Every structure is written in structure tokens, then in C-alpha cells.
Amino acid sequence: MNIAFIAHDQKKDNIVQFVTAYEEVLKEHTLYSTGTTGTRIMESTSLKVNRFQSGPLGGDQQIGAKIAENEMDCVIFFKDPLTAQPHEPDISALIRLCDVYSIPLATNMATAEILLRGLERGDFQWREVVKEQRKEEGK
Numbered sequence: 001m002n003i004a005f006i007a008h009d010q011k012k013d014n015i016v017q018f019v020t021a022y023e024e025v026l027k028e029h030t031l032y033s034t035g036t037t038g039t040r041i042m043e044s045t046s047l048k049v050n051r052f053q054s055g056p057l058g059g060d061q062q063i064g065a066k067i068a069e070n071e072m073d074c075v076i077f078f079k080d081p082l083t084a085q086p087h088e089p090d091i092s093a094l095i096r097l098c099d100v101y102s103i104p105l106a107t108n109m110a111t112a113e114i115l116l117r118g119l120e121r122g123d124f125q126w127r128e129v130v131k132e133q134r135k136e137e138g139k
């Protein structure tokens with residue numbers, strides 16, 4: 001599965017902890033991230049992460065584009081609800097696209113944990129079916 005990781009600055013330590021805890025599961029998947037989040041993950045784990053731009057410079061939009069192109073299966077986004085972000089419209093747009101395409105999205109660690117346990121159990125197999133269908137329909 002293709003999984004995107006994103007964390008606002010106040011949540012970066014949390015996402016590093018989280019990814020470290022699930023490293024064994026995650027190494028079986030293709031990982032993407034916004035710029036600084038990816039750097040932090042790669043500094044702390046042996047995971048390879050495909051990094052996009054930093055969030056404020058367009059990284060959230062690049063992940064959104066992958067969703068629109070049917071190339072992202074899960075988004076783990078540790079949002080900071082207590083700090084205003086200069087690129088709030090990009091963040092809303094990414095969340096909106098997850099809803100448009102029914103992409104599983106976790107915006108906090110509790111939900112992320114449930115998603116990753118589902119991933120381990122094979123609960124994401126339906127994504128293969130949907131991807132195949134969209135490909136056949138040319139979407």
C-alpha cells in the first residue's frame with residue numbers, strides 16, 4: 001500500500017515515535033511524506049520515505065494530487081489543532097480529497113493506531129479492488 005505521513009511541527013516527535021513503533025509493518029509498504037516530516041522519519045528509522053515539498057510549500061497539495069490520481073491508499077496526518085497554519089487551505093483541500101475518494105485518514109495517534117492495526121490484518125485489501133475498478137473506468 002502507498003501510505004502518506006504528515007505532521008505539523010508540534011506533532012513531529014509523536015509521528016517519529018509512532019512510525020518507530022510500527023517500523024516492522026511499515027517497511028512492507030511504500031511510504032510518502034511532506035518534506036520535514038520525511039526527513040525526521042528517515043533520521044530516526046531505517047525506513048525509506050519518498051519526500052514531497054514541505055507542507056507550507058505545497059507538500060500537502062502534492063499528496064492530494066496522488067489521491068486524485070488513485071495512487072494513495074492511506075494518509076496519517078498528525079495535525080496540530082492548537083496552532084494556526086499559513087497553508088490552512090492546502091490542509092483542508094487534502095482532507096477534502098480523502099473524503100472525495102474515501103481514503104482512510106487518521107488525524108491523530110489514536111486513529112492512526114487503529115488504521116495500522118487494520119493494515120497489519122489485511123483490512124486494506126478493498127483498496128486493490130477500488131484501484132483496479134478506477135483503472136478500468138479510466139479515472
Ligand SMILES: O=C(CO)COP(=O)(O)O
Pocket residue numbers: 006007008009033034035036037038053054055056059060091
Ligand atoms: O505542514 C505540514 C503539513 O500541513 C507538514 O510539512 P513538513 O513535513 O514539511 O513540516
